[in-house]
Amino acid sequence: MIAYNTTWLYNLLIRDQADEALNRHCITGGENERIFTAHAVNFYTPNFFVRIGLFILTVVIALFTLGLFLLAFLSGSDNQIGGLMIFLGVLAYISLEVMVAKRHYKSGVDDALLWIAPASIVAGFNIMATISYMENAIIIFILSLFLFIRFINMVIAGIAGIAFISVLFLAFIKLGESAKATAPFVVMITSALLYLFATKMLKKEKYKFYFNGLLLISIVALTGFYIAGNYFVVRETSIAMFNLDLQEGQAIPLGWLFWILTFIIPVIYIARGIQKKDVVLLRVGLALIAAMIFTVRYYYHVMPAETAAVIGGVSLIAISYALIRYLREPKYGFTYKKEDDPMMMEKLQIESLIIAETLPVVQQPADSGFQFGGGSGGGAGASGEF
Amino acid sequence: MDTNLFEKLKEDGLITEASLAKVKAADSNRLFSLHWEITTILYLGVLLLTTGLGVLVYKNIDTIGHQAILIFIALISAGGFIYCFKNKFPYSAGKVESPNVGFDYILLLACLTFIIFIGYLQYQYHVFGDRFGLVTFIPMVVLFFTAYFFDHLGILSLAVTNLCAWAGITVTPLEILKANDFNNVTIIVTGIILGIGLIVAGILTRRRQLKVHFAFTYTNFGMHLLFISVIAAMFEFEKIYFLWFLALTGIAFYFYKEAFRVKSFYLVLILTLYEYTGISYVVLNFLFTTMNSDLGAVYLACFYFIGTAVGLILFLIRMNKKLKSA
Numbered sequence: 195m196i197a198y199n200t201t202w203l204y205n206l207l208i209r210d211q212a213d214e215a216l217n218r219h220c221i222t223g224g225e226n227e228r229i230f231t232a233h234a235v236n237f238y239t240p241n242f243f244v245r246i247g248l249f250i251l252t253v254v255i256a257l258f259t260l261g262l263f264l265l266a267f268l269s270g271s272d273n274q275i276g277g278l279m280i281f282l283g284v285l286a287y288i289s290l291e292v293m294v295a296k297r298h299y300k301s302g303v304d305d306a307l308l309w310i311a312p313a314s315i316v317a318g319f320n321i322m323a324t325i326s327y328m329e330n331a332i333i334i335f336i337l338s339l340f341l342f343i344r345f346i347n348m349v350i351a352g353i354a355g356i357a358f359i360s361v362l363f364l365a366f367i368k369l370g371e372s373a374k375a376t377a378p379f380v381v382m383i384t385s386a387l388l389y390l391f392a393t394k395m396l397k398k399e400k401y402k403f404y405f406n407g408l409l410l411i412s413i414v415a416l417t418g419f420y421i422a423g424n425y426f427v428v429r430e431t432s433i434a435m436f437n438l439d440l441q442e443g444q445a446i447p448l449g450w451l452f453w454i455l456t457f458i459i460p461v462i463y464i465a466r467g468i469q470k471k472d473v474v475l476l477r478v479g480l481a482l483i484a485a486m487i488f489t490v491r492y493y494y495h496v497m498p499a500e501t502a503a504v505i506g507g508v509s510l511i512a513i514s515y516a517l518i519r520y521l522r523e524p525k526y527g528f529t530y531k532k533e534d535d536p537m538m539m540e541k542l543q544i545e546s547l548i549i550a551e552t553l554p555v556v557q558q559p560a561d562s563g564f565q566f567g568g569g570s571g572g573g574a575g576a577s578g579e580f
Numbered sequence: 581m582d583t584n585l586f587e588k589l590k591e592d593g594l595i596t597e598a599s600l601a602k603v604k605a606a607d608s609n610r611l612f613s614l615h616w617e618i619t620t621i622l623y624l625g626v627l628l629l630t631t632g633l634g635v636l637v638y639k640n641i642d643t644i645g646h647q648a649i650l651i652f653i654a655l656i657s658a659g660g661f662i663y664c665f666k667n668k669f670p671y672s673a674g675k676v677e678s679p680n681v682g683f684d685y686i687l688l689l690a691c692l693t694f695i696i697f698i699g700y701l702q703y704q705y706h707v708f709g710d711r712f713g714l715v716t717f718i719p720m721v722v723l724f725f726t727a728y729f730f731d732h733l734g735i736l737s738l739a740v741t742n743l744c745a746w747a748g749i750t751v752t753p754l755e756i757l758k759a760n761d762f763n764n765v766t767i768i769v770t771g772i773i774l775g776i777g778l779i780v781a782g783i784l785t786r787r788r789q790l791k792v793h794f795a796f797t798y799t800n801f802g803m804h805l806l807f808i809s810v811i812a813a814m815f816e817f818e819k820i821y822f823l824w825f826l827a828l829t830g831i832a833f834y835f836y837k838e839a840f841r842v843k844s845f846y847l848v849l850i851l852t853l854y855e856y857t858g859i860s861y862v863v864l865n866f867l868f869t870t871m872n873s874d875l876g877a878v879y880l881a882c883f884y885f886i887g888t889a890v891g892l893i894l895f896l897i898r899m900n901k902k903l904k905s906a
Binding site for chain 1: 582585586589592594595596599602603606610611612613614615617618619620621622624625626627628629630631632633635636639845846848849852853875878879882883885886889890892893896897899900903904
């Protein structure tokens with residue numbers, strides 16, 4: 195099923211584990227070396243920067259091949275051009291198989307082809323005929339599911355997850371008015387089942403190569419579950435998609451239920467995340483807190499934004515300070531200490547770039563004819579918005 | 581870590597009994613790190629608080645008064661600098677570790693409030709009159725001094741950005757192409773001079789053994805600025821574009837040598853992409869002027885890009901091999 199050589203994939207896993215053990219000083223350097231020689235990996239995986247270069251160049255080749263084809267069919271009908279795109283997509287897929295057979299793994303070439311193939315096939319279908327959201331979702335789901343199973347790509351897996359939920363949602367709302375009203379619950383049930391499915395598969399040794407993809411699917415499912423129950427999403431989608439006639443400030447049917455869900459789901463995620471020491475639940479929960487605050491502020495202006503920001507900021511700082519103090523010594527298996535991270539050096543360089551990018555620099559006017567006025571550098575300040 | 585896997589490695593005789601025991605111990609004592617989560621909350625809190633305070637001050641400027649705010653900003657800046665002076669490790673020409681986690685951030689805060697202070701002074705009171713250069717020059721000097729004195733890479737980046745701002749160019753990574761008018765001859769010339777200057781600063785940093793870990797920041801800013809300026813010059817001075825192309829190739833060759841010296845894949849990628857842009861300009865220019873831009877030229881251009889991209893892929897693959905074994 196998997197296009198890549200699974201023995202080498204397995205050996206890569208072992209090498210990763212050996213490196214981790216070495217970083218934690220559990221095994222010696224000699225042992226690490228012996229593990230590496232005993233577990234050969236013959237993939238062609240170049241350095242990360244070379245990978246970026248190969249990715250860009252592969253996209254360049256695909257674009258200009260498309261250009262050549264289009265030139266040849268300059269006066270072609272939509273059908274011809276659409277067919278051409280699909281043909282190109284199939285061509286990209288065949289090249290992908292060939293490159294993978296030539297031992298390419300995360301080389302940039304296979305990464306690029308993995309995106310070019312489905313993108314041009316979907317584009318081709320859309321040029322040939324006007325197809326509905328539902329049909330698009332089905333095509334995307336089938337393509338991405340297949341590509342995920344064969345090429346174990348994490349992001350493709352996430353897309354497959356989103357497409358799956360979309361297909362069920364779009365199919366269900368076709369059933370009529372009562373279906374539209376219950377659609378949020380159907381999406382919630384779908385997402386819940388998807389989450390249970392993904393987490394179950396995650397634990398299986400057999401699917402270890404799909405680990406990252408399944409992880410992303412579980413994140414998609416958790417997010418989908420929340421979105422479906424979020425008051426803002428339900429209200430605005432009902433108005434936009436189902437022509438629900440609501441006045442400003444008017445509540446939706448079962449509004450109280452969606453308000454409860456809006457508040458309680460992130461809290462449950464965080465609580466379960468802490469209880470089960472599950473990073474995914476915890477982080478998704480934290481991110482959704484932001485969505486929850488946004489939802490409340492969208493409908494209720496309890497206090498001016500700046501007061502809310504000050505109060506929120508102070509409480510967040512207080513919370514994190516308290517947690518740092520509390521976790522100075524590890525408690526209940528939690529710690530504030532960082533996990534050992536060999537990437538630290540590279541992060542430092544990136545951090546300095548982020549500082550230069552996000553923080554304001556007083557810009558000198560290029561033309562001394564006009565007044566000093568803040569310029570356009572940086573974006574962290576509060577200038578220009580009022 | 582997967583203990584089953586290590587059991588297997590033990591059976592294969594790849595690791596010793598003692599190592600396996602260590603792996604098991606590490607696995608059962610493994611702590612759940614909340615570092616990322618707590619740091620994010622803290623960062624969000626600071627962001628919200630500062631934005632909120634900023635807006636509050638902005639709305640109440642009439643009652644608070646500019647002097648009070650200026651004094652407040654100055655106090656924060658001075659406080660930060662005083663704290664850092666008191667707590668820093670002694671200066672050395674090599675790398676100096678920061679005494680604690682908060683140190684780097686407090687220093688950064690002190691520097692930023694200082695920049696805001698100068699900017700505010702000029703904006704409200706026109707302290708420097710029409711000498712706009714001073715508004716960026718003073719913070720630049722302070723930033724460079726701070727970066728070296730306290731050994732802070734982030735502040736060095738800020739200082740370099742400020743240096744370029746003083747010369748009239750925006751060099752933050754996302755803004756460099758957007759914010760600058762590279763059709764302007766002055767900007768192109770300034771960019772070339774600054775770029776060369778920064779690269780030289782990088783070389784001197786290494787030669788003089790003065791904060792060697794700063795060298796990459798200089799070289800990196802200088803390289804991008806120089807490449808972009810020279811390519812812009814190619815587009816701008818059309819009559820002698822080939823001379824600029826030769827200059828571009830010379831620079832690319834210099835960084836090619838550098839890439840091997842420091843074994844940097846990053847440099848290889850960057851020089852390849854810039855040089856490719858230059859070559860493509862020359863080729864397309866030739867195609868469309870000699871063939872009077874008919875359809876044939878478009879065809880040839882497509883073939884050119886497909887062919888050269890394949891060629892470059894092979895080149896990068898070879899470079900990858902060469903650099904790895906170098």
